[in-house]
Amino acid sequence: MEHLLRSWQIAARTGKYVGLADDQYESLFYLAMLSWVGCVADAPEVSALFGDDIEFRSDAYGVDLAGASGLRFFTGHAGSGASVSRRLVATASLIATGGRGVVEGMQSHCTTVSTMAHQLGLPDAVGDGLRQFFTRWDGRGVPNGVGGTDIALPVRLFHLADVVEVHHRLGGVAGAVDVAGARRGKQFDPTIVDAFCEIAPAVLPEIGRQAELHELIADDRTLRRSLSEAELDVALEAVADFTDLRSLHRAGHSRGVADLAAAAATSMRLPEDRVRDVRRAGLLHDIGLHGLPATVLDKPGPLAATEWERVRLSAYYTERVLARPSALARLGAIAAQAHERMDGSGYHRGSSGSTIPVTGRILAASCMFRALTEERAHRRRRSVKEAATLLRTEVRAGRLDAEAADAVLATAGVGGKRRTGPAGLTPREIEVLRMIAHGASTVDVARGLGIAKKTAGTHIERIYVKTGSSSRSTATLFALRNGLLDALDL
8 A cells, every 4th residue: 555655755755866857756756656557458468477467566576577586586477376287388488488478568568558648638758757667777678778867767766766665664774775775777777776775764754654645745736736527537537448458358348337327327317417426436436456366357267255255345445445535435435336236235335225326226237237248258248138138137136226227228229118216206206306305495496497386396296295205304215215316415
C-alpha cells in the first residue's frame, strides 16, 4: 500500500539536491503514479512465462535484472507453478529466444501506459518519460542502448526511488542505502545515488504516515487539479480499458457493461444523475481484478477453493480502492454490487433483497449478460439469445431482479417484457414515488415532470393506495424495501 506515493516522495525530495527543475516536478508525480499501470498490458504474457504475475513482479525488486543475476532470476521463475516438464520447456524457450518475450512485454508496458497518459491529457513529458521506464543508466535495459543522461532526469530519479522504497520498508535506511550503492552506475545514475546516500535518513518517508502523503498532494497547487464531469468520464474510461487488459478475454467488457447499464437505467426512468452514476460504476466494477493474478483470471478449468476466494475478494478490493478518494466512494459502493444476487448468494457482502439498490440490481444484470456473451478461458461465449435465456433463468431462481433484467434485455434487443413494478406501480408512478421520497411536493412533481398539478396529485394518491402507505415516510420505506431507491441518497 502507498508504494508509489512513497516512491514519488523519495524521488521529489532527492530531486531538490540534483537539479530537478520546477517544470519537471509535475511530470515526476504523474510518471510515478502511472509507472506500473502498464503491467496490466503484459499480464497474460508474464503469466504464461512466469506463473503468478503479481508474485513475479514482487520478487523482481530484490534482483538487479541485468547480467547473470537477471538470467538466474528469469530462468528461476520460468514456468513457475507448472509441472517439472513444463518448467524445463519454459526455461529452454526463454534461453533459446534470448528473452525476446520479456523484452516485448516491457515494450508493450511502456507503449500502452504512455497512451494512457495521452488519453488523460497529461503533458508530453509524462508520456515520453513512461516510454523510458525500463531503461538503465548502463544502457542494458529496454530499449537497449538507451542510457546515461539520455534518460530524462525524472525517470532516473524514479528508477532509484521505486527500488529503495521497497528495501527501506524491508531493511530500514541501511537496506535502502545498500541497494542504491550496489546498483550505482548500473541501474542507477551515480550522481543521484551519491546524493541519496548522503541524505537518505532525511528523504526516506516515515512508514505508516499515509495520510501525510495525501495531504501533500492536496496542498500542492501544481498537483491539485480538478476534473470537469467530461474529464472525469474520460479518466474513468481509461481506467476501464486498462482494467480489461488484465485478461485476454475481457477487452471492452467494462465499457460494454457501463453502456448497457446506463441504457437500462434510462429505460427504467431513473434520474439523470443516477444513470450517470450507474454508467461510471460499470466502468469501475472490475477494478478489483488488479488484485488477482492472471493465472486465476484466465484459468481454463474450474477454480480451486482458494482461487475462488480470491475472486470473491475482488469485489471487496473494488469497493475499498474506490472508497479511498471520497469523491469516488459512492461509485465504489455501486460498483461493488455487480456480483451481488437478490437471494444473498453473491459476493462480496452477500447482500440480498431490499438491501441491494436499484442501481446495483441493474449493474448485476448488465454484468452477467455482457459476460455471458464474451469468451472466457473456461467456457465458450453464448449467443445473445442463449444469454437472454440464462438471464431469465436467474430471475426465476430469485437471483436477479426481474425489472432490472427485463430492462437490460430490452436494451440489448432481445425482448424483455413490459412489467408493472412492485404493488402494481406503473413506471410513471415509480418515477413519482422516487421524487416524493426525496421530499418533492405535489407542485414539485408537477413542475419536474411537466404535468398538471391535479395529475401529479392523482399519481400520488394511487401510489399511497397501491403501496398501503399513509404518508411520504411510509411510501419511502416501501420504495427502499423494494429496491426503488438508493439508500445512499437519503
